[in-house]
Amino acid sequence: MIKVALAGQPNCGKSTIFNLVSGIHQHVANYPGVTVDKKVGRFDYKDKKIEIVDLPGTYSFSSYSLEERVAKDFLYDESPDIIVNIVDASNIKRHLYLTFQLLEIGIPVVIVLNMMDVASRRGIYIDAPKIQEMLGAPVVCASGAKGEGGEAIMEAIVLAYQQKEQYQNFKINYEELEAFIHEIEAEIAEVNVPLNRRWLAIKILEEDKALVEKLGDNFTYLQEKAKACEERFHATYDKDISAFLAAIRYDSADVIFHKCVKVTKSHEETLTDKVDKIVLNRWLAFPILLLVMFLVYELSIVYGYKLTDYTWPLLAMFKNFVIDILPEPDLIRVPMMTDLSIWMVNSAIALINYIPIFFILFALIAIMEDVGYMPRLAFILDKVFKKFGLHGQSTLPLVLGGAMVGGCAVPGVMSTKGIADERARMATILAVPYMNCLAKVPFYTLLLGAFFKEEMGLMMFYISTVTLFIALIVSKLLTSTVLKNRETAPFVMELPPYHLPTFKGVIIRSAQRVWVYINKVVTIVLAVAIVLFAMLQFPGLSEESQQKYDEKIVQALSTFDTKVKKSSYYERVDTKEEVSALINYYDNYKAKRMVVSGAEGAKSVDESFLKKDAKLFIFVKPENDKDAKMINSALRQISNVRKDVLRQIKNEKIENSFLGMVGHSMEPVTQFAGFDWKINVAFLSSFAARESAVATLGSLYENNKADSKRAEEAMYENSGYTPLHAVAIIIFMILTPPCIATMIVVKMQSNSYKWMFFAIFFPITLGVIISSFLFSFGSVAGWSGVEAMSYFYVVVVFLALFLGLIPNRQNGWLGGFKHKSS
Amino acid sequence: MHLGELRKGQKCTLVNIHGAGKLKQKLLDMGFIFGVDIEVVREAPLYDPMELRIQNYLVSLRRNEATLLEVKVL
Ligand SMILES: Nc1nc2c(ncn2[C@@H]2O[C@H](COP(=O)(O)OP(=O)(O)O)[C@@H](O)[C@H]2O)c(=O)[nH]1
Ligand SMILES: [Mg+2]
Numbered sequence: 001m002i003k004v005a006l007a008g009q010p011n012c013g014k015s016t017i018f019n020l021v022s023g024i025h026q027h028v029a030n031y032p033g034v035t036v037d038k039k040v041g042r043f044d045y046k047d048k049k050i051e052i053v054d055l056p057g058t059y060s061f062s063s064y065s066l067e068e069r070v071a072k073d074f075l076y077d078e079s080p081d082i083i084v085n086i087v088d089a090s091n092i093k094r095h096l097y098l099t100f101q102l103l104e105i106g107i108p109v110v111i112v113l114n115m116m117d118v119a120s121r122r123g124i125y126i127d128a129p130k131i132q133e134m135l136g137a138p139v140v141c142a143s144g145a146k147g148e149g150g151e152a153i154m155e156a157i158v159l160a161y162q163q164k165e166q167y168q169n170f171k172i173n174y175e176e177l178e179a180f181i182h183e184i185e186a187e188i189a190e191v192n193v194p195l196n197r198r199w200l201a202i203k204i205l206e207e208d209k210a211l212v213e214k215l216g217d218n219f220t221y222l223q224e225k226a227k228a229c230e231e232r233f234h235a236t237y238d239k240d241i242s243a244f245l246a247a248i249r250y251d252s253a254d255v256i257f258h259k260c261v262k263v264t265k266s267h268e269e270t271l272t273d274k275v276d277k278i279v280l281n282r283w284l285a286f287p288i289l290l291l292v293m294f295l296v297y298e299l300s301i302v303y304g305y306k307l308t309d310y311t312w313p314l315l316a317m318f319k320n321f322v323i324d325i326l327p328e329p330d331l332i333r334v335p336m337m338t339d340l341s342i343w344m345v346n347s348a349i350a351l352i353n354y355i356p357i358f359f360i361l362f363a364l365i366a367i368m369e370d371v372g373y374m375p376r377l378a379f380i381l382d383k384v385f386k387k388f389g390l391h392g393q394s395t396l397p398l399v400l401g402g403a404m405v406g407g408c409a410v411p412g413v414m415s416t417k418g419i420a421d422e423r424a425r426m427a428t429i430l431a432v433p434y435m436n437c438l439a440k441v442p443f444y445t446l447l448l449g450a451f452f453k454e455e456m457g458l459m460m461f462y463i464s465t466v467t468l469f470i471a472l473i474v475s476k477l478l479t480s481t482v483l484k485n486r487e488t489a490p491f492v493m494e495l496p497p498y499h500l501p502t503f504k505g506v507i508i509r510s511a512q513r514v515w516v517y518i519n520k521v522v523t524i525v526l527a528v529a530i531v532l533f534a535m536l537q538f539p540g541l542s543e544e545s546q547q548k549y550d551e552k553i554v555q556a557l558s559t560f561d562t563k564v565k566k567s568s569y570y571e572r573v574d575t576k577e578e579v580s581a582l583i584n585y586y587d588n589y590k591a592k593r594m595v596v597s598g599a600e601g602a603k604s605v606d607e608s609f610l611k612k613d614a615k616l617f618i619f620v621k622p623e624n625d626k627d628a629k630m631i632n633s634a635l636r637q638i639s640n641v642r643k644d645v646l647r648q649i650k651n652e653k654i655e656n657s658f659l660g661m662v663g664h665s666m667e668p669v670t671q672f673a674g675f676d677w678k679i680n681v682a683f684l685s686s687f688a689a690r691e692s693a694v695a696t697l698g699s700l701y702e703n704n705k706a707d708s709k710r711a712e713e714a715m716y717e718n719s720g721y722t723p724l725h726a727v728a729i730i731i732f733m734i735l736t737p738p739c740i741a742t743m744i745v746v747k748m749q750s751n752s753y754k755w756m757f758f759a760i761f762f763p764i765t766l767g768v769i770i771s772s773f774l775f776s777f778g779s780v781a782g783w784s785g786v787e788a789m790s791y792f793y794v795v796v797v798f799l800a801l802f803l804g805l806i807p808n809r810q811n812g813w814l815g816g817f818k819h820k821s822s
Numbered sequence: 823m824h825l826g827e828l829r830k831g832q833k834c835t836l837v838n839i840h841g842a843g844k845l846k847q848k849l850l851d852m853g854f855i856f857g858v859d860i861e862v863v864r865e866a867p868l869y870d871p872m873e874l875r876i877q878n879y880l881v882s883l884r885r886n887e888a889t890l891l892e893v894k895v896l
Contacts, residue, residue, distance in 0.1 A: 060851035064844045094853055094877050243839070246850035250877075272880075276864075276873075285867040379882045383868040386884070490845050490887045491871050492852050495880040 001049040002161045005075060005107075008086035009098050010057035011372070011496040013114040015039075016144035017086055018054045019505055021153060028512050036070045037417075045154040048161070053080070061101045062206060062242075065420070065489070069210060075105060076214060079194045082160050083109045084153065089119040089126055089141070090497070092261060096253035097246075099135070103170040106196025108163075109137045110156045117143040118497070123265030130260045136170060145502050169196055174248055176237055180205060180229045187222060191215055205229060205241055272497040276376075285380045292373065293399050296364050301407060301438065304357035311356055315349040320592075328584045331576075332553050332645050340533055347529035351522050351741065354408065358517055361400065361411050362510035368396075370501030374418070375493050382491060387804040388472045389479025390431070391424035392491070398428070401435030403468055409433045409742040410521065413749055414513065420493070423479055423486035429749050430759055431475040433738035436467040439690030440733055446694055449712035450719075451726040455786050459730075462793045467734060469800040476803040482758075520748065521741045528740050532685060535659040545652055549645050556641040563634040568627040583639050585609075585616050659684055673732060673771035674725040674779075683736060690739050723785025728775040731792060735767035825860065826889035828872075833861045834893035841890045849891075853877040860893065 008014045018026070022041025029038045039054040055074060056067035075083070085102050087095040092113070102109050113119075113128060132139040138156045142149020160167075174181060184201035193200070193215075203211045207226050212219060230241050237244075278284055322345050326338040368374050378392025385394050394416075401412030412432040419425035444463055448456045479486075541549075557579060592605045610617045619635055622628035654660050655677075663680035670680055678697070686693035697715065715721075721729075737760045738746065747756040770792075778788045828834060836858050839846050853876050854860075861875040871884040 060847075062847045062851060064847050091879055094879055097851070097853070240846075242847055243850055243855065247855045250853065250855050276880075280864060280866070280873070282867045375882070379866055379871060379873065380868075382884070383866065383870045490848055491882060491884040492845075492848050492887070493882050494852070495873060495882055497879075 001051055002082065002157060003078065003080040004050060004052040004082045004084055004157055005055055005078075005080040006052055006084050006086065007055045007071065007098070007102055008057060009059050009088070009095050010494065011499075012057070012086045012088040012095060013144040013499075014054060014057055014086045015509075016502060016505055017084075017112060017114060017142065017149075017153065018052065019502075019508055020142075020144055020147060020150040022052055024508065026508075028516070036067060043154075046158055048158050050154070050157060052084075053078075058098070060098060062208065066422075072208075072211070075107070076193075076195065076211070080107060081164065082157055083107050084112060084157065085109050086112045086114050088115050089113040090115050090122055090124060092119075092124075092126065093250075093253050093257045096256055097249050100172060100249045100252050103135065103137065104172065104196070104199045104202065106169050106199055108160045108167045109170075110153070110160050111135065111137050111139045112149065112153055113139060113141045114144050114149070116141050116148075117146060118499075122268075122270065123263060125262045125264065127260040127262075131256060134256060134259065136168065145500065169198070171198070172248065172252055174202075174245070177205070177233065177241065177244060180233060180241075183229070184222070184225070187225070188215065188219065191219070202245070206245065270497065272372075275498055276495070279373075279376060280379065289377065289380055292368075292377075293403070296361075296368075297399065297403075297407075300357055300361040300364060304360045307356040307360075308353050312353065315353060319345050319349060328581075331557075331580050331583070332549055332642060332649065334646070336537070339537070340530075343533045344526060344529055348522065348526060351525055352518075354410075355514060355518070357408070358411055359510055359514050362513040363506050365396065365400075365411075365415055366506045366509040367501050369418075370499060370505060372496045372498045375495050378493065379495060385424075386808070388476045388800075389424060389427050389483070389808050390472075390475050391419050391421045391428070393419040393421075394424060394428040394431075394475075397432050398435060398468070398471060401432035401471070402437055402464075403435060406436045406438035406441045406464070408438055409435065409738055410517065410745050411513075413742060413745040414516070416749055421487075421489040421491075423483050423488045426483050426486060426750060426755070427475040427479045429746055430478055430755070430762075431471040433742050433746070433759060434467055434471040434474055434735070434763070436464050436734075437690055437739075439739070440693075440736075442694045443686075443690070443697075443733060444730060446697065446712060446715065447726045447730055450716040451721070451723040451785060458786070459789060462789050463730065463734060466793050466796055469796045470734065472800045473796065473803060476800075476806075476808075479808060480806070521744050524744050525740050528687065532659070532687065535662075536654055536657045536685065538658060539656065540653060541649065541656070545649075549649055552645050553642065556638050560634050560638045563637075564631045566630070579638070582616055582619065582635060583642060585613060586620055586635055586639055589620050654681060669768065670772075672776050673768060674721070674728045674775040675732070675771075678719075679729055683732070687740060693733075724775060724778050724783060724788055727778075727785045727788045727792075728771040730789075731774060732767040732771045735763045735770065737761070737763045823893060823895060824889045825862075825874075825883070825891040825893050826885045828862045828888075828893070828895070830862055830864050833859065833896045835859055835896060836891060837894050838892040839890060840892060841887075845887065845890070852881055853879075854891065859896070860891075 006014055006018055018039065018041060022043050025043060026039055026041040029040070030036065036056050041052045041054070043050055043052075053074065055071040058065070058068045058071050061068060061072055074080075083102050083105070085099050087099060099109070099111060111131070113126060116126075119126065126141075128139045128141055138160055140149060140152045140156050142153060181198065181201050184204050185197050188197055188200055188204075191197070191200070200211065200215075204222050204226050207223070207230070209223065212222050212226075215222070233239065233241055233244075279288055319342075322341055323338075326341055327335045329335065329338065368377075374393070374396065377395050380392070381395050382392030385392055397412045397416045397419075399407065399412075400415060401407050401409045409432050412435065413429050416425050416428045416432070419428060444460065448459050452459050557576060560579060561574075589605070589609050592609075593602065596602060596605055606617075606621065609620065618625060618628045619631045622632045659681055660677065663677035663684060666680045667675075667677055670676075682693045682697045719725075737743075743756055743760060746759045747753060750756065774788055774792060777783075783791070825834065825836075836854055836856055838856065839849055839854065841849065858876060863873045863875050863880065865872045866882075869885075871882045872888060874881050874883060
């Protein structure tokens, strides 16, 4: 097998070429220990198996950034057979800077001049054979986005592999530095590595610590030696080694440029210049940015949500199918198996339901990345976010997390990957979960509907805008405390030329990200759902209660019996088993009728139930049959009694369950915030998926009369809460820790369980403290709900603005700055 | 004079980098080598960061980082 590493500077079209040669035979993993994507593709060409790895895009091979470290480690540890270096032909001089560093490594390099279409559009003519001759490396021309050049690249790889033995190491003459290189080379003459010693020597002179450590304990002295060399070099020539090397490499690139490239159209305004004049215009930049964010939001969250109207029936069908094959309840005894399965299916489809939204979202992100808008977004907003320890690149994660009416922290946290500044990246990961989660919205609606009917609009405005300020405050607090000493990065960011994305590239990337979600998130959430289920089920009902409910149903049975005795169909319903089956049949029928609409649908349900059991159907739909009507009315009654009893059982089970006990035991603390055990349980049970908070509260407050009161009214009448209670609950919900799905992506992106736990417990603490303070103080001061919320809002906004004024420290990168000012 | 003082449309050549370590290496790798021509293409809508054309491509730099680059205005 031929092992190939794909290297190149960012935006050279590396991923496009990768997709071109490997098709969809690719899989994504992480490089060991870090969160950088490692894409591996496999394909066959002329009986040769080829494995190609997409290295992260890097401008250089010094080991300062994570991407460079990862790329270099890969070359060092895996020693691939061939390096394919993608070069943006329209910007060849800068890209050759990296090419020279790759050539030095000692592994045969195949140079791919990509974006030839752009180059010729700009009147750039490149003499490829001449470059090939000058660099001693095969040069292939390609236009990845147009699908041109794939074949030639594979051909060149195979050829280079076959001629590997004849490969001669490439050397740049570093003039004044040569003596030093020879000196270090002599020191490492005995090291047993497959790489070029000259390259190692140069790296050591660049004070590449990581590399020296790889050589083993015997060579740590080389670090000292490199420092000594640097000092000597500086003393003799008054230059730094790093600046000297960079200058020579640029000069070399310049030589190639002048000998092999002709630019015919001199300094014409490019398309990128024209577009930037509008997109980055002082007055237009913000409106355009808002428009783009609005579109992203509208297309993914709003439109994607509408799309779930179409996918939801499919999921409901799946759910019904599962329910159909599960054992049916025997009056009030529901088999555990049935309960568990329904709970699991509900948890699963709550998450799967988001897939259309995520897919659209990821596709839009991929488009913005490929077009080149992302760095521009960062450019426009950096000044604001910098004040809160964030980065211009934090914009998108925050928007996805729910800058408007509601978003989702999962894609938000997942999109923090590209943030170059480590401290800002961590702060963003930890701040995004505070944004307004879409799944919390029904919960707010329930509470607002119950307690703030009049002021609903104002309250919703408070809720959805306060979240951004909270996120900013949190990130400011974290970056000036626990994250204070994290690495920061300078804002030296390329604004790449605009490119049209390829359909294939966008689809592949968004599908890969959705797959990560399904693979990592859904599976773990389901595991947690099982645990939660057990905690809500056990220890279950007490002996007496069970008896009490049994008696109720026995009584209902005998009432039913007396009512239907005179019916001519009596022998069809004269045993307990028959009645039980009939009630199930009736309830199933009602449930099915609920979900279909129109005469057509009703007819098909009727037909299927008629086919299932013609003898029972007549009691469900008695038409004008008097005797059947008699049974129908008794049936309706006993069905309602059963529903009622089942609900009571459920409530009692929850109250007695382990989770209920935990909820009770938390009351001493949470009472200051006005939370009773029911609210506590609702919060605890919503851990797997936010949606279940509403369901749990709904079922806890349903008045046990089986009328069809709306959940809002039921809550208002039965809970005994005041609007102030509701505000405390809402504020806690705003601050409440992320759902498990978010937690898993926080773990993935921060690569640490410590931060994951921090992301759980910090908001809980904050939430309890703030809600308690507001509730206790508000009770004494006699605030109304709206008053309390308004005070909270004003304080948060002012705090955020105030914190924004305190400057943040930049770490490490400004070493020279401190030097200068001291 | 340093790069941070320049306004939109001005051009200069790089004389020296007063940074060290990572920042310096990063700048070198992005093409900020001595003697190179730099043009301030525009400032961000909020005046920071600034967009530069260097070696025929576009790079953005925060003003406080730009103060580390000693330049000679052309
Ligand atoms: N016109 C043109 N665009 C290309 C070509 N190759 C890639 N692109 C586009 O350039 C952008 C960046 O490509 P990508 O493969 O993501 O670059 P990477 O950052 O190096 O992985 C995408 O929008 C591509 O569609 C090409 O040969 N010609
Ligand atoms: Mg890529």
